[in-house]
Structure formats: C-alpha cells, structure tokens
Amino acid sequence: DIQMTQSPSSVSASVGDRVTITCRANQGISSWLAWYQQKPGKAPKLLIYAASSLQSGVPSRFSGGGSGTDFTLTITSLQPEDFATYYCQQANSFPWTFGQGTKVEIK
Amino acid sequence: EVQLLESGGGLVQYGGSLRLSCAASGFTFSSFAMSWVRQAPGKGLEWVSSISGGGGSTYYADSVKGRFTISRDNSKNTVYVQMNSLRAEDTAVYYCAKERGSPEPFDGMDVWGQGTTVTVSS
Numbered sequence: 001d002i003q004m005t006q007s008p009s010s011v012s013a014s015v016g017d018r019v020t021i022t023c024r025a026n027q028g029i030s031s032w033l034a035w036y037q038q039k040p041g042k043a044p045k046l047l048i049y050a051a052s053s054l055q056s057g058v059p060s061r062f063s064g065g066g067s068g069t070d071f072t073l074t075i076t077s078l079q080p081e082d083f084a085t086y087y088c089q090q091a092n093s094f095p096w097t098f099g100q101g102t103k104v105e106i107k
Numbered sequence: 108e109v110q111l112l113e114s115g116g117g118l119v120q121y122g123g124s125l126r127l128s129c130a131a132s133g134f135t136f137s138s139f140a141m142s143w144v145r146q147a148p149g150k151g152l153e154w155v156s157s158i159s160g161g162g163g164s165t166y167y168a169d170s171v172k173g174r175f176t177i178s179r180d181n182s183k184n185t186v187y188v189q190m191n192s193l194r195a196e197d198t199a200v201y202y203c204a205k206e207r208g209s210p211e212p213f214d215g216m217d218v219w220g221q222g223t224t225v226t227v228s229s
Contacts, residue, residue, distance in 0.1 A: 032214060036152070036216075038152075043219035043220065043221060043222060044144075044152060044204075044216075044219055045219070046216060049207055050214050050215075055215070055217060087151065087152050089152070089154070091212070091213065094157075094212075095166070095168045096142075096154040097154065098151060098153065099151075100151050101151045101152075
C-alpha cells in the first residue's frame with residue numbers, strides 16, 4: 001500500500017498569511033493526487049485534483065503542486081473560512097490512501 | 108443540483124450486518140464511479156471501496172475485503188455497501204462520494220453525501 005505522510009500535522013496562522021502543507025508518498029504516484037478540505041461535522045470538499053488542477057468553484061488562492069513523491073497545497077492570503085483540516089489522497093493505485101490530515105488553526 | 112443522500116446507518120452488535128444506501132440525483136449516475144469513505148470518531152479519512160459506473164469493477168480496502176460488498180443499481184441511481192461481520196473498528200461516519208469525471212475511479216471525489224453513522228457495539 002502507498003503511505004501518504006502530511007506535514008505539519010497542525011499549523012497556526014493568521015488571516016492573510018500564506019500557508020503551505022506538504023504531502024509525501026512513500027513511492028512515486030505521478031500526479032495522481034487530490035486535496036480535500038474538511039470542516040468539523042461536514043463532509044470533505046475536493047479542492048485540487050491531478051496534483052495541480054483547481055476544482056471548479058474553488059477560490060484561486062488555493063493551489064497545488066508537485067509530482068512523483070512530493071506535493072504541496074498552498075493557500076495564499078488565508079481567509080477565515082479556510083480554517084479547517086486538509087487531507088491529501090493518492091489515486092495512483094488501489095487501495096487509495098489518505099494522509100493523516102493537517103489542521104489549520106487560527107493564531 | 109447534484110446530491111448524494113446516505114441512509115441505513117445505526118447501532119449494530121459486534122458480528123452483525125448492515126446495508127448502507129446512497130441515493131444520487133442531479134447527474135447521469137451510470138457515467139460515474141462511486142466510492143465509500145469512512146471516518147472513525149476523531150480520526151482521519153479512510154477509503155473503503157469503489158465501484159465503476161457500470162458496476163463491473165469493484166475495489167476494496169484490505170480492512171474490509173471479504174466482509175463488505177459494494178454494489179449499485181443504476182436504474183435506481185443508488186449505490187450500496189453491504190457490511191457483514193462488523194467489528195468495533197468499523198464504527199465511523201460513512202460517506203458516499205462521486206468520482207469527479209470518469210466511469211472508473213480516477214482522480215478525485217467531487218461530490219460527497221452528508222454521511223451516515225455506524226456504531227458497532229460489543
């Protein structure tokens with residue numbers, strides 16, 4: 001199984017800050033990576049697919065990058081509604097696996 | 108509006124069975140793969156199973172293989188997961204989710220239901 005490791009596990013940031021979350025796969029997954037946002041008590045929301053493609057309706061302050069084993073999710077100018085937990089997910093091969101999550105908290 | 112509505116969750120005893128349903132609306136159901144993803148209390152997301160748009164291909168996490176069966180009825184726009192031999196570690200919120208753009212599980216899940224809670228008691 002492909003293991004996905006996110007860092008950091010949590011980050012404290014202020015409105016307007018730039019935040020970068022890293023996701024690392026223990027083997028190459030090309031660009032088969034998605035990013036999701038989840039708020040407490042809610043279903044996850046797709047932000048990025050194919051490592052860097054922005055899902056329709058998602059604000060352009062979200063961007064994804066990377067390929068192979070190392071990936072990033074960047075939020076430029078953090079907004080109040082962005083405080084949530086973020087997960088990466090590999091879709092290179094079954095079983096699909098998620099990272100453990102990164103909680104973005106208010107500083 | 109594209110929507111997914113799960114049902115069938117509840118309290119079940121260890122070793123028991125439960126069938127979850129997910130009714131879809133607002134899109135051509137048979138054109139998209141569907142998946143189940145679960146989240147144990149206070150934990151992260153765990154992919155459970157996926158099924159292709161035509162139903163001919165199914166995929167399972169090792170943790171549920173042999174105990175869970177995913178299926179779909181395209182005439183009813185519904186995907187199911189039959190869960191047998193339930194264990195305490197199956198306790199979770201179960202979400203169904205739609206594949207973003209393919210009849211095969213491909214590159215992301217773009218529509219999610221609100222989730223249904225399964226609690227396995229010992």
